[in-house]
Amino acid sequence: MAVEICHEDFDPWALVARAEQAIPAHARGAASVFVGRMRDFNEDEDVTALFLEHYPGMTERELERIVAEAEARWPLLGCHVAHRVGDVRPGDALVLVATWSAHRVAARDACSDILERLKHEAPFWKRETLTDGTQRWVEKNTPGF
Amino acid sequence: MTVRVHYFARLREELGRPNEEAELPAGGTTVGGLWQQLHQDAPPERLMAAVNQEQASLDTPVSDGDEVAYFPPVTGG
Numbered sequence: 001m002a003v004e005i006c007h008e009d010f011d012p013w014a015l016v017a018r019a020e021q022a023i024p025a026h027a028r029g030a031a032s033v034f035v036g037r038m039r040d041f042n043e044d045e046d047v048t049a050l051f052l053e054h055y056p057g058m059t060e061r062e063l064e065r066i067v068a069e070a071e072a073r074w075p076l077l078g079c080h081v082a083h084r085v086g087d088v089r090p091g092d093a094l095v096l097v098a099t100w101s102a103h104r105v106a107a108r109d110a111c112s113d114i115l116e117r118l119k120h121e122a123p124f125w126k127r128e129t130l131t132d133g134t135q136r137w138v139e140k141n142t143p144g145f
Numbered sequence: 146m147t148v149r150v151h152y153f154a155r156l157r158e159e160l161g162r163p164n165e166e167a168e169l170p171a172g173g174t175t176v177g178g179l180w181q182q183l184h185q186d187a188p189p190e191r192l193m194a195a196v197n198q199e200q201a202s203l204d205t206p207v208s209d210g211d212e213v214a215y216f217p218p219v220t221g222g
Binding site for chain 1: 151153154155158195198199200214216217218219220221222
């Protein structure tokens, strides 16, 4: 498993391809991948930029704990989590969660669990810049739909 | 007995500083008690905290040399 904090724009699909190389080809029956990107709108307003703050040290530890707990719960062959920090533009990747298992249910459920726990437990904070230049801190996660 | 206190996100901006040193009372204190001591006010609603980079509650004890962090609800992903 690997957890990484990305300070620049990253290509989630390149990270998936690279992480998959480390997993034995004969066993990896299922992969589940979630990629989250920055939208140019939130709560009915246009958003031109996003600043993502984190707690260096604790953020990595929390992500590692969340992944380790998923690995204890599901039979995973591999897991890769990446999260962007710093100044972000619409379209940039914000988060990648990729899980591999022999079977689809473990891969899919672990991917979903890691993502939801990351959103509620890992110390990241978003500050949005709107079209008129005003900035606001996002106070809660959007529902998942 | 001193601790290093960190603030993040909206709290960091509103308080105008990312961190500070605090002197603990003899006998130590808690996460909630330290906030009260530093800000002469009850902790705000939905305040989150960590001690030594582990999730903590207002009741978590704080000891000499600890790293204490206060932050608003997290919004990653």
